[in-house]
Amino acid sequence: MFEALSERLAAALKKISGRGVLRPEDVDAGLREVRLALLEADVNFKVVKEFVEKVRVRLAGAEVSPGLTAPQTVIKAVHDELVELLGANAEGLRYKAQPPTVLMLIGLQGSGKTTTAVKLALLARREGHRPLVAALDLRRPAAVDQLRTLAEQEHVAFHTGEGAVETIALAAVAEARRVNCDVVVLDTAGRTHVDADLMAELKRVKAALPAAETLLVADSMTGQEAVKVGEAFGREVGVDGVIMTKLDGDARGGAALSLRVATGEQIRFAGTGEKPADLEVFHAERMASRILGMGDVLSLIEKAGQTVDREKAAEVERHLRAGQLSFDDFLAQIRQLRGMGSLEGLLDMVPGGGQLKGQLAGANTELEMKRMEAIILSMTPRERAHPELIDGARKKRIARGSGVQPADINRLLKARDAMQKMAKQFGAVNRRGKPVGIPRLGQIG
Numbered sequence: 001m002f003e004a005l006s007e008r009l010a011a012a013l014k015k016i017s018g019r020g021v022l023r024p025e026d027v028d029a030g031l032r033e034v035r036l037a038l039l040e041a042d043v044n045f046k047v048v049k050e051f052v053e054k055v056r057v058r059l060a061g062a063e064v065s066p067g068l069t070a071p072q073t074v075i076k077a078v079h080d081e082l083v084e085l086l087g088a089n090a091e092g093l094r095y096k097a098q099p100p101t102v103l104m105l106i107g108l109q110g111s112g113k114t115t116t117a118v119k120l121a122l123l124a125r126r127e128g129h130r131p132l133v134a135a136l137d138l139r140r141p142a143a144v145d146q147l148r149t150l151a152e153q154e155h156v157a158f159h160t161g162e163g164a165v166e167t168i169a170l171a172a173v174a175e176a177r178r179v180n181c182d183v184v185v186l187d188t189a190g191r192t193h194v195d196a197d198l199m200a201e202l203k204r205v206k207a208a209l210p211a212a213e214t215l216l217v218a219d220s221m222t223g224q225e226a227v228k229v230g231e232a233f234g235r236e237v238g239v240d241g242v243i244m245t246k247l248d249g250d251a252r253g254g255a256a257l258s259l260r261v262a263t264g265e266q267i268r269f270a271g272t273g274e275k276p277a278d279l280e281v282f283h284a285e286r287m288a289s290r291i292l293g294m295g296d297v298l299s300l301i302e303k304a305g306q307t308v309d310r311e312k313a314a315e316v317e318r319h320l321r322a323g324q325l326s327f328d329d330f331l332a333q334i335r336q337l338r339g340m341g342s343l344e345g346l347l348d349m350v351p352g353g354g355q356l357k358g359q360l361a362g363a364n365t366e367l368e369m370k371r372m373e374a375i376i377l378s379m380t381p382r383e384r385a386h387p388e389l390i391d392g393a394r395k396k397r398i399a400r401g402s403g404v405q406p407a408d409i410n411r412l413l414k415a416r417d418a419m420q421k422m423a424k425q426f427g428a429v430n431r432r433g434k435p436v437g438i439p440r441l442g443q444i445g
C-alpha cells in the first residue's frame, strides 16, 4: 500500500545533497521534491501546501541530526510531520458504556461501506461483542441482499425493513436489544457524487440516533476529490472518524492525508482486502513509514550500525555502482539481512524495498533466503563473479548441487537482476555530477 507515494518520495529525497550541514537551499530543494511527489500522489494541493510549510517550519534552523546525513534529516522531519498529521494514536472501536454501540457508515458509492460493515461486525465479535448489521440502503434491493448474504455467511445478526430509513435504523437498534446484541453497524446508501438528497437522509438517521458514531468510508484511490468529499460529509452529516478501504490495491496514499485534513478526524481503520477479515486498526507510525518508503529510517540506522561489515559493504557498493553485482556480493547482502532480522521488515525500511517485497509476496522469505544461500554456495567462484555465464547446463548442475529446481535458480537470477536494476536507479548521478547520497544498507550508520 502507498507504494506509489513512497517510491516517489524516495526518489525525490535522494536528490538532496549529502552534505553535513542543512543549508536553506537544500531544504528548499528537498521540499520542492516532496511537494511534487505529494501532488503526483494525488494529495489535495491545499493539503500539500500546508504540509510542506509545516515541514519547513520544523526544519528552520535545524542542524543535521547526529549520525544522520542531510537527506535523512529531511526524511525524518517529513516522517515526524506525517505521523503528527495522521494522528499518533491508533485506536480501535470505541464501545459505549451504555450499549448498544451504534456505528453509522457513510460514504460514496462503491467506497466499501457494505463490506466494511461486516468487517467491523467481525472485529467487534473478535473483541467479545455481539454485533448486528442493518441495511439502510433501500434504493437498491441488491444492496440489501448483498449485506444479508455477507451477514449470513459470517453468522452475523441482520436487520432491514421498509419505509423511512431513520425508522429502520431505530428498529434495528430495538431488534439488537431484543436479540441481545450490543453493537449495531448501519450500512447506508451511497451516491456517485456528494448529493443533497443523500445528505438529508443521512442527517435524519443521525438525528434519530444521537449516540451513534459516524464513520466515513473512503476508497484510498480517491484523488483530488478526497478533500471535497471529506468536507461535504463532515459539514453536512458530521464525521467522527475515517475508514480507508482498498489499501491492498495500488493506492497512491494521497487520500489518507487529504481526508485527515478535510474532516479533522482520525483515520481509524484500514481495509486491506475484499474478505471479511481484512480490516486493520490504522497505525499512523506505520503508515508514515510506508509513505516514505524509507521505513523507520532511524531504527534501520541503529540496526545497520550493529551488524554491517563496513568493508564488505563498501565493496558491494562499488560493484552495485559499476553494475557488476556478483553473487558473492549478493550472498554478503543476504547474510547481512539475515543478521538484521526478518527480510520483510527490513524491506520496509529500505528505499525501493517495497518493490522487491512485491516480488517476494507470499513467499516464505526466511526459507527463501536459506535456499538462495544454498544455491549460491553451489556455484563455482567464476559463476559467482560472472552470473552471465550461467546457462542451461550450469543451471541444472547448480540445481542438483543445491537440491532445488532449475526454476529456483531462475528466480535467484531474477532477484539479482532486480537488485542490480534498483541499485542503478539509486546510484544515478545527480545534477551537480556527484553520486546521489541516499541511505543504502552498506552506507548508513
Ligand SMILES: Nc1nc2c(ncn2[C@@H]2O[C@H](COP(=O)(O)OP(=O)(O)OP(=O)(O)O)[C@@H](O)[C@H]2O)c(=O)[nH]1
Binding pocket: 107, 108, 109, 110, 111, 112, 113, 114, 115, 116, 137, 143, 188, 189, 190, 191, 245, 246, 247, 248, 249, 270, 271, 272, 273, 274, 278
Ligand atoms: N481489495 C479490496 N476491495 C474492497 C475493500 N473494501 C471493499 N472492497 C470492494 O469494493 C467493492 C465495493 O464495496 P461495497 O462494500 O459494495 O461498497 P459500498 O460502499 O457498499 O457501495 P454502494 O453500496 O454501492 O454505495 C466490492 O467489490 C468490495 O469487495 C478492500 O479493503 N479491499
Ligand SMILES: [Mg+2]
Binding pocket: 113, 114, 115, 137, 143, 187, 188, 190
Ligand atoms: Mg453498499
